[in-house]
Amino acid sequence: MDIEIQLATEEQKKQKPADSVLEFGKKFTDHLFEMEYENERWGTPRIVPYHPFTLDPATTVFHYGQEIFEGMKAFRHPDDSIHLFRPYKNAERFNRSAERMSMPTVNKDLFVKAITELIRLDNEWTPNSPGMTLYIRPTMIATEVALGVHPSNRYLFYIILSPVGSYFKTGFKPTKVYVASTHVRATPGGTGEAKTGGNYAATLWSQQKAKNKGYPQVLWLDAIERRYIEEAGAMNVMMVIDGEVYTPALDGAILKGITRESVIELARTLGYLVHEESIDINDLIAKLEDGSCSEIFCVGTAASITPIGEIYYKEKVYEVNGSEIGKITQHLYDELVGIQFGKIPDRFNWMYKVF
Numbered sequence: 001m002d003i004e005i006q007l008a009t010e011e012q013k014k015q016k017p018a019d020s021v022l023e024f025g026k027k028f029t030d031h032l033f034e035m036e037y038e039n040e041r042w043g044t045p046r047i048v049p050y051h052p053f054t055l056d057p058a059t060t061v062f063h064y065g066q067e068i069f070e071g072m073k074a075f076r077h078p079d080d081s082i083h084l085f086r087p088y089k090n091a092e093r094f095n096r097s098a099e100r101m102s103m104p105t106v107n108k109d110l111f112v113k114a115i116t117e118l119i120r121l122d123n124e125w126t127p128n129s130p131g132m133t134l135y136i137r138p139t140m141i142a143t144e145v146a147l148g149v150h151p152s153n154r155y156l157f158y159i160i161l162s163p164v165g166s167y168f169k170t171g172f173k174p175t176k177v178y179v180a181s182t183h184v185r186a187t188p189g190g191t192g193e194a195k196t197g198g199n200y201a202a203t204l205w206s207q208q209k210a211k212n213k214g215y216p217q218v219l220w221l222d223a224i225e226r227r228y229i230e231e232a233g234a235m236n237v238m239m240v241i242d243g244e245v246y247t248p249a250l251d252g253a254i255l256k257g258i259t260r261e262s263v264i265e266l267a268r269t270l271g272y273l274v275h276e277e278s279i280d281i282n283d284l285i286a287k288l289e290d291g292s293c294s295e296i297f298c299v300g301t302a303a304s305i306t307p308i309g310e311i312y313y314k315e316k317v318y319e320v321n322g323s324e325i326g327k328i329t330q331h332l333y334d335e336l337v338g339i340q341f342g343k344i345p346d347r348f349n350w351m352y353k354v355f
């Protein structure tokens with residue numbers, strides 16, 4: 001399917017920020033991709049100058065939160081080529097989210113083509129400083145103008161690009177997590193596995209509470225027993241116990257992270273034993289106290305691999321590995337980021353060349 005392209009004029013083009021001032025998700029490139037769905041079919045795919053949307057106050061998405069999104073990154077390699085990380089995985093998850101939220105799916109090839117065409121056009125926005133990337137945000141919103149709870153009959157699928165620095169201001173340094181003990185993120189049978197805005201809105205109260213105590217991330221427990229570890233705010237979680245890697249098994253409430261899946265494969269290839277199973281927060285704390293849990297880290301697109309140096313749970317603070325980056329965390333980080341930035345060979349065929 002051909003994508004119509006309308007180029008931004010010189011006046012519409014923005015000033016590109018220097019890599020050194022980039023934060024996460026604050027600046028956006030000159031163009032966006034958009035495609036509307038109406039009468040049970042998708043219309044013409046278009047790349048147009050970046051612009052605000054004008055939406056009626058009664059638009060469905062504002063009232064009932066029928067919305068999904070993805071988070072991906074483009075990496076500039078040493079030879080200046082630009083690559084995506086496993087984009088078809090995001091296309092598949094986008095469509096799974098769409099089905100869960102009663103929204104139309106998008107052709108996977110078009111999803112990837114839209115991203116690659118958009119990046120080709122705005123390629124100068126892909127940073128080339130170490131660790132910096134072009135973040136990609138495919139989104140779909142319900143655009144029918146009507147009140148009343150029902151699936152919308154109109155949708156807008158759009159993609160925006162944002163040059164980004166580190167997700168955490170601290171960069172690749174141990175961060176701290178706050179275990180939410182009174183609120184939950186997702187429930188069995190709910191929407192936890194879908195990447196939909198409401199899941200994130202539900203986390204803000206705890207996130208604020210964590211922030212007030214000096215913790216940048218929340219670690220979520222399961223909704224039924226309130227003791228099995230699920231995931232962090234925007235990342236899956238892994239720990240090293242007696243030299244082996246553990247991560248919570250997917251239970252329908254946890255987002256199926258693409259980094260999680262990749263790190264599991266990577267770790268196994270590097271010779272580590274990886275277990276996907278339920279992990280009780282109380283057992284984890286006992287293992288931190290007796291020293292058998294030596295590392296905890298989070299994995300996700302936005303923050304790659306992030307070591308955890310401290311856990312707060314029920315008014316108590318537990319240090320992880322003396323707040324130092326663990327050996328296995330560092331090893332996995334070096335391998336994953338090395339592949340993503342084209343510094344080491346991609347033996348998994350994960351990278352998808354944009355140009």
Ligand SMILES: Cc1ncc(COP(=O)(O)O)c(C=O)c1O
Binds near residue numbers: 255258
């Ligand atoms: C709630 C949540 N869990 C986990 C992840 C990690 O998923 P991925 O590795 O696909 O970015 C994300 C980020 O998308 C997320 O928002």
